[in-house]
Amino acid sequence: MGTSTADDYYQGTKAAIAGGTTCIINFAIPNKGQSILDAFYEARQRADPKVCCDYSIHVGIIQWSEKVEKEMEILCKEHGINSFKVFMAYSFMLNDAELYSTFEACKKLGALALVHAENGSIIQKNSEKLLAKGITGPEGHELSRPEEVEAEAVNRACIIANQVDSPLYVVHVMSISASLALYEARKNGTKVFGETLAAALGCDGSHYKNECFEHSAGYILSPPLRPDPTTPKTLMNFLAQDVLQVTGSDHCTFNKSQKQAGKNDFTKIPNGVNGVEDRMSVVWEKGVHAGIIDPNRFVAITSTNAAKIFNLYPRKGCIAVGSDADIVIWNPNKTRVISAETHHQAVDFNIFEGMECHGVPEYVIVNGRVIVDDGQLRAVEGYGKFVETPVFAPFVYDVEHADDIRPVKNGNVEVDYSAKKFLHEEKSCPTPTLPESAVSTPSCRGARPEGQRNIQDSTFSISEELDLERKSCIRVKNPPGGKSSGFW
Numbered sequence: 192m193g194t195s196t197a198d199d200y201y202q203g204t205k206a207a208i209a210g211g212t213t214c215i216i217n218f219a220i221p222n223k224g225q226s227i228l229d230a231f232y233e234a235r236q237r238a239d240p241k242v243c244c245d246y247s248i249h250v251g252i253i254q255w256s257e258k259v260e261k262e263m264e265i266l267c268k269e270h271g272i273n274s275f276k277v278f279m280a281y282s283f284m285l286n287d288a289e290l291y292s293t294f295e296a297c298k299k300l301g302a303l304a305l306v307h308a309e310n311g312s313i314i315q316k317n318s319e320k321l322l323a324k325g326i327t328g329p330e331g332h333e334l335s336r337p338e339e340v341e342a343e344a345v346n347r348a349c350i351i352a353n354q355v356d357s358p359l360y361v362v363h364v365m366s367i368s369a370s371l372a373l374y375e376a377r378k379n380g381t382k383v384f385g386e387t388l389a390a391a392l393g394c395d396g397s398h399y400k401n402e403c404f405e406h407s408a409g410y411i412l413s414p415p416l417r418p419d420p421t422t423p424k425t426l427m428n429f430l431a432q433d434v435l436q437v438t439g440s441d442h443c444t445f446n447k448s449q450k451q452a453g454k455n456d457f458t459k460i461p462n463g464v465n466g467v468e469d470r471m472s473v474v475w476e477k478g479v480h481a482g483i484i485d486p487n488r489f490v491a492i493t494s495t496n497a498a499k500i501f502n503l504y505p506r507k508g509c510i511a512v513g514s515d516a517d518i519v520i521w522n523p524n525k526t527r528v529i530s531a532e533t534h535h536q537a538v539d540f541n542i543f544e545g546m547e548c549h550g551v552p553e554y555v556i557v558n559g560r561v562i563v564d565d566g567q568l569r570a571v572e573g574y575g576k577f578v579e580t581p582v583f584a585p586f587v588y589d590v591e592h593a594d595d596i597r598p599v600k601n602g603n604v605e606v607d608y609s610a611k612k613f614l615h616e617e618k619s620c621p622t623p624t625l626p627e628s629a630v631s632t633p634s635c636r637g638a639r640p641e642g643q644r645n646i647q648d649s650t651f652s653i654s655e656e657l658d659l660e661r662k663s664c665i666r667v668k669n670p671p672g673g674k675s676s677g678f679w
Contacts, residue, residue, distance in 0.1 A: 192461045194452065197538040201241035203467060206535040208562050210468035211552035212440075213244050214507050215519035216497075216580065218276060220251035223283065226260045227252065231270060234666040235577060242575035244557050245500065245515070249274045249305055252293050255282030260296050267300045271579020274303045276362070279344045280311030280336075280413065290351050296359035298494065298576040301583035303500070304507040305360045307346035309336055309414055318458050329407035330399045331457040333415040341414045342368035349376030349383055358382040358587045360500065365391045367412040367425050374434045376517055383499055386437040387426050392477045393543050395420050402667070408450040408542040409669035410462045412441065431484045436496045438474050440466030444538035464542045471519075471528055473543060479523070486523075502584035502609055520554035525552050535568060596604050 198206065200217075207215055221230035227250050234248055247447035250266060252259060252275050266272040267613070277293050278284045285293065290306075317335040324333065345361055349372070352359040364370055366386045373385045390410075398410040429435045443463025445540040453460030474493055478484040484492070498508025505514050505614060526549050555563035562570055625632040 194445065194449050194461055195447050198536055199241060200238040201243065201572050202537040203442060204243040204575060206468035208244055208555050208570055209535045209568045211471040211519045211555055213466060213555065213557050216247040216501060217248055218251055219248050220383045221253060224264060226263060227259060229616060231266060239577065240573050243570040243572060243577040245578045246575055247578050247580050248272060249276045251276045255285060255289040256291050263296055264300060267302055267492050267582050272583045273580040273584065274305055276305040277647065278307045279348065280309040280314055284311040285350060291355065294352050294357040295355040298355055301588060303358055303360050303587055304352065305362050306348045308341060308348050308361055310340045310344045313340050322456065327455050327457060329411055329460060330455055332411050333396050333399050333418065338366040338368040338413060338417060341366050342372045343367045345372040346376065349381045353381045357599055360384045363388050363414060364387050364435060366417050367422055370426065370429050370434055382618060385435040386439050387435050388439055388441050389466045389473040390416065390464050390542060391395065391426055392423050393473040393546060395423055400455045404454060405447045407452065408460050410464060410542055411462055412464045423477065427483050436492065436494050443468035444536060445493060446539045465536055465538055467541050468536055471552065472548035472550055476548040480549045499586035500584060502581050516556055516559040518556040519552050521550060522553040523550045525551045530673060
């Protein structure tokens with residue numbers, strides 16, 4: 192939107208590590224008329240000298256041609272790219288025929304299509320109508336793209352993907368309606384994954400009514416936060432029950448001065464919010480601390496599922512011999528208050544300002560090096576490297592894993608996600624019956640049907656190694672990976 196984000200690859204990956212994220216996947220979006228190969232090369236040139244942790248890239252498809260299709264093949268076969276993002280809104284949106292061709296090409300290459308799902312044509316007409324009525328402030332942003340506009344696009348994208356039998360990944364699902372559209376598509380045979388954001392779990396659309404422009408504009412992203420106050424908890428319940436599989440950040444920050452570009456026209460406010468540093472703590476606070484998910488599900492929706500979907504598993508997303516030594520030592524008892532004054536992002540605004548989070552990363556090890564040591568950040572610019580994502584991810588293309596993306600049972604009763612159950616007047620998600628659990632914060636995931644393997648099972652038992660009564664007073668002086676004060 193005519194400007195650049197406040198955070199570059201150094202500042203962004205530094206903040207990611209501070210929050211407990213050890214590998215990121217960013218977007219390389221070409222300019223109009225630019226080769227997608229050139230967009231990829233430019234992203235690599237910007238990132239390689241700056242990244243503090245490993246990274247991969249999703250490449251954007253903003254136009255369709257035979258040349259684009261050939262370049263997609265080159266990226267997949269020669270550069271380790273297995274995901275391509277398309278838009279159904281903005282000035283570089285693709286039409287349905289172009290979406291069809293892109294999804295078809297992804298299926299042929301063994302890549303995964305990512306889609307930003309909003310009906311761009313409706314948004315444009317709504318925006319024109321609102322501006323004509325004199326509604327120019329940030330509140331117009333959500334009014335121009337209500338839930339049904341997102342849900343319609345999710346449904347349409349799933350239908351198109353299903354025509355060519357292509358798997359699909361819907362980025363930043365922000366509403367109850369869109370989540371249900373995704374679930375219905377999966378129930379009808381589409382292999383589709385859903386991602387929501389830390390922003391959607393920790394905030395709601397009430398901020399758009401704030402009379403302070405800097406405040407309300409600071410929360411502008413697309414799709415927008417929803418005014419229904421039950422949305423954050425409902426989305427967390429959807430993550431618990433596997434309606435949604437991943438929590439991302441969609442970290443795209445702009446300073447207050449940059450947001451001023453839309454002072455008199457909400458369509459010109461740069462879209463994007465922070466999230467990469469606070470994602471893990473927000474998900475723990477709103478999920479585990481709130482008693483909706485357990486620590487295993489927390490690991491799945493913040494790490495393992497993404498690693499499997501983008502074919503980085505088991506190199507990333509698990510702790511095992513042969514895997515990268517990217518490890519977070521999480522302290523569930525320590526708290527922190529999120530603030531722009533103390534965060535490590537370059538942006539001067541934080542959408543989670545003042546939120547107290549129970550659960551913080553105490554140690555963060557990146558490729559064997561301790562980068563966060565007892566809360567102290569020692570990021571190393573250029574230490575990270577580009578990680579290839581091979582095509583034909585088994586989790587995405589192997590039918591053996593189909594059960595892994597289906598909703599689980601809540602106890603002995605299958606959870607009903609029908610629109611009839613959820614899209615009633617209050618739009619509230621029923622609180623799951625939480626089973627007895629050995630962990631301190633129970634999960635709403637119920638008993639696994641007999642004969643299915645629990646991929647989260649572990650033979651590790653801390654009670655066999657430690658006197659639990661003394662556990663709280665044990666102080667780790669030399670965390671795994673060694674001290675961070677040595678010479679690297």
